[in-house]
Amino acid sequence: MYKNIxxxxxxxxxxxxxxxxxxxxxxxxxxxxxxMRKLIAGKPLIMGRNTYESMLSxxxxxxxxxxxxxxxxxxxxxxxxxKEGCLxxxxxxxxxxxxxxxxxxxxxxFGGQKVFEQALRATDRLYLTVVEGDFGADTFFxxxxxxxxxxxxxxxxxxxxxxxxxxxxxx
Numbered sequence: 001m002y003k004n005i006x007x008x009x010x011x012x013x014x015x016x017x018x019x020x021x022x023x024x025x026x027x028x029x030x031x032x033x034x035x036m037r038k039l040i041a042g043k044p045l046i047m048g049r050n051t052y053e054s055m056l057s058x059x060x061x062x063x064x065x066x067x068x069x070x071x072x073x074x075x076x077x078x079x080x081x082x083k084e085g086c087l088x089x090x091x092x093x094x095x096x097x098x099x100x101x102x103x104x105x106x107x108x109x110f111g112g113q114k115v116f117e118q119a120l121r122a123t124d125r126l127y128l129t130v131v132e133g134d135f136g137a138d139t140f141f142x143x144x145x146x147x148x149x150x151x152x153x154x155x156x157x158x159x160x161x162x163x164x165x166x167x168x169x170x171x
Contacts, residue, residue, distance in 0.1 A: 002107060003100050007122050009109040010039050011141050012129040018137020020112065023054050026135040029158045035166060039127050040108050042066045044099035046092070046119070047110040049073035054112075068102075070095045072115060092118045113139040120144075125151070125170050132163040147171055 001007065012032050013019050020026060045067050047055070052071045056062070063069045069086045071078075072095050078088055089095040092115065099107040109119045120142050128144075147169035155165045 001124055002096050002122055005100055005104060006106045006124045007096075007109060007119065008039075008106050008125040008127060009116060009119070009123050010036055010127045011111060011116065012036075012131065013141045014131050014133055014135045014137060016134050016137065017141045017143070018135055018139070019116075019141050020054070020139040021135065021137050023050050025054070025058070026137055027131055027162060028058075029129065029131070029160075029162060029164060031156060031158065032129040032164070035127075035129070037064075040064065040067055040110070043104055043106050043108050044068040044070060044102070045108045045110045046070045046072065046095045046099055046115060048112045048115045049075065049078060051111040051115070052086075055110075067108075068099065070098050096122070113141070117142045126168065128167045128169070130165050130167050144169065 011019055014026055018026055045064065049071055063085050071086060071088050072092060073088060074090060087098055089098060109115060109123060126144055126147050149170040151168040151170060153165060153167050157163050
């Protein structure tokens with residue numbers, strides 16, 4: 001919890017907790033994208049600069065509508081491409097403050113690896129898509145073994161034949 005607001009992480013990972021390679025997602029699964037859109041709709045999203053830039057490549061250069069996009073970067077001169085709907089911060093703490101301003105139901109931690117690692121202690125819930133296999137990732141989701149309460153777990157197979165599950169966890 002952060003100021004009585006639930007903090008959640010939304011991520012898709014492989015069996016070895018891999019989340020990306022060369023600043024790209026490891027897989028594109030329609031059901032995962034549909035679920036992700038529902039989970040994040042209208043909520044503040046906190047992400048690192050690389051995740052923000054990668055996201056734009058998947059959304060035809062557009063930010064996720066209806067959500068406040070908060071980008072964390074150490075680059076003091078960094079300017080986001082979308083002034084409206086985006087905010088640049090330079091620390092997780094300042095990003096959390098900005099996300100909490102409108103007192104949302106949830107704050108979404110959206111990645112990447114560094115942001116996930118920094119925010120794990122403050123996180124209450126995980127919404128994960130876990131895809132079977134090792135996809136040769138170079139970025140990883142942190143160990144989440146302390147999240148023991150299973151809220152939901154459902155297995156699926158994508159149209160491309162990938163086996164995956166939606167796994168929702170709390171501490």
